[in-house]
Amino acid sequence: MIRGLYTSALGLSVLNKQQEITSNNLANAQTAGYKKDVLVAESFPEMLLYRLNAPEDYGKTPPQVGSVSLGVNINQVYIDQSAGTRRSSDNPLAMSIAGEGYFTVNTPHGERYTRNGEFSMDAQGRLVTTAGYPVMGIKGEIFISGSDIQVDDQGQIYSNGTVVDRLKIVNFSTPLSKEGDTLFYGENPQIMDNPLVVHGTIEASNVQPLTEMVNMITIMRAYEANQKVIHAIDSTLDKAVNEVGRI
DSSP states (O other): OHHHHHHHHHHHHHHHHHHHHHHHHHHTTTSTTOOOEEEEEEEOOOEEEEOTTOOGGGOSSOOEEEEEOOOEEEEEEEEOOOOOOEEEOSOTTBEEESSSOEEEEEETTEEEEESOOBOEEOTTSBEEOTTSOBBBBSSSBOBOOOSOEEEOTTOEEEETTEEEEEBOEEEOSSOOEEETTTEEEOSSOEEOSSOOEEETEEEOOOOOHHHHHHHHHHHHHHHHHHHHHHHHHHHHHHHHHHTTTOO
């Protein structure tokens, strides 16, 4: 009976985390370059149940009568790095990456990486992100002075026909970690020799709102089911303590 209480409580804990992740995914469904989080749950190893007080003819080992699950636990939360759809933008500094790769930006914590190419120019003429972080080129921060700005498919930036710099687009062989909603960090970034940049477009979030809403409903129903189990066990324990054996 108490084992069932533990199992349901563990289920509630996992569902709480899953609800938190789903809510954050939905909140960022319209955030350019956002990559959704996915929770992976795992079950604890099952325990074998043996029959107690078995007849002696069964030998020293009592017979097995089945197995019981001890509940679920969070295995990991991973980032789904699948590409979002590209959409056109009126922003002359908007760009997206087709295929692999990440833009490099300079933050107070060091270089970070993003798929959000919704860039602009600050008062100093630097190419910056929506948060104001400088976008990095091969030579360093990118300063643009002209009005006629073009970006070719290799990430070369032209201002009035003159090459300014090439975008520092990198890739990783190991998984990345999130910092905020659209920034990532990782180890050993490798500069890509042949990235594919699409000027005038932005990569949308890879969140599917309808799928996330269905997930949320499923989570709520599972949560309610676990609550009912806990309530039933609580009522049974209350009777066992206060009523059984009463004369």
